[in-house]
Amino acid sequence: MGSVRKSLEVALIGGSSESRSLAHVLSHEGIPWIATVTTEGARRLYRDLAGQVIVTRFSPLSLLQFLQEHGIRVLVDASHPFAQEISQLAMQVTAQLGIPYLRYERPPVALDPWVQVASDWQVLLTDGVLAGRRVLLTVGVKALPLFVPWQDRCQLWARVLPESVPRAVQAGIPAERVIGMRLPLSLEQELQLWQRLEPQVVISKDSGEAGGLAIKQAVAKTLGIPLWVIQRPLLCYPWCSQDLAEVVRECQRRLEGT
Template identity: 45%
Template sequence: MFDLSPSLYTGRLWLIGGTQESAALAQLLVAHSLPCTVSVTTATARSLYPPSPFLQVWVGQLSPEALPLFLQQQHITAILDASHPYAVAISQLAIAFAQQYQLPYLRYERPLITTGEAIESFESLTSLLASDRLGGERVLLTIGYRSLQLFQPWQDQARLFARILPSTQALTAAVAAGFTRDRLIALRPPISADLEQALWQQWQISLVVTKASGTPGGEAIKRQLATQLGIPLVVIARPPLTYPHLTSELPEVIAFCQRYCR
């Protein structure tokens, strides 16, 4: 058992990253000279963060077995969770270890968007796939490559297209799910409104499926275009997760970090 008593540490923050807002938070922490270790899952995400003596970037998957050593080696005294709203596994892991080792935890989450017309909501991809909403439609999926396999049974009932990240892993998963290469486009967000509109029109999309990922995830642009073009937008709700402490206010984040990481 690792001893994670706060008295052992000089006080570094664990920033759970990989998102645009986590990169912005890292900039703020560096500006305030707050020591921080940001964790990301891919080497590509490393480039999001500024070089600084106050900031370390840790690349890899953190498991329940590996996390205690990570917390000890990085001298973590507090956790700032800025992971993607749908990356519930890492949030659940961080919350569990924060409670076990009595580490202060704060969840920073992008606000929900509620504006726009032509919007339909489903509580999960499972509930969408259990309905007949996709039948006969030309559907653009902007939900991440990991979920595309769920749509494989619908390949014969709808014309499915997908936007994925430009990576070999994403392309391999999409092809395995039955997507031909003429129905895939690989782009890294953010996507401009003009490019988004051109893609919808080029593929003659009649229905778009996305996640409630907020403005950083391009949701606001999709809602705007859905209203403008009269194309229905299906929004998959964020997974339900109870966070011990949650905010979308940057001053609260800075106050939290200054309290525990100086």
């Protein structure tokens, strides 16, 4: 007879620093978990924790099969604030299977009044923001193709994670203008980078404290450089909290009720 796979209780959509904190607490509470990430680099977040980690990119079918095969009873989504595709997919599939979906949303950073806030990418892709300027992009590798067509009208630099450098170059940013740096950066590291590149505008995302937005804001103010921040996408979650402890308590409550 074939062996029956043991239920893992909780699936954790991870890759963020907060997902590691959640995994640590789940382990401490004796709750078996499995985390999913999209890169080998992100796997290292969990290297000293007692849980499983797999590197994968889900389709609707593969996520459904994953949840069923591992006997998942609760899904906790602690993905990046701008990873809306996986959040939407997770909400769809868990609703289909009747599995509780819990969202941890990284708290936003309070922005000074002088920071320019863009409601969508198109607000940034204009002559008024980009044309004729030295532009530092700290928007992640996925958004870079939106800016590449502007390279004949402005000078673009892109700061990405070290493992994302090849993707940035493939997207069309010249290799000499791609800076691979591991986050988080200190205030001094951020300041030194901006002083070296001398950007006339910096574009970032509302990724919260873990994304370094507070430090970018401080450096922009110190150097007098305009800072544009793209708002995070607004999704309608069935359950959401900005408190890690509350997410764990709700996870325990749902497990006890299933």
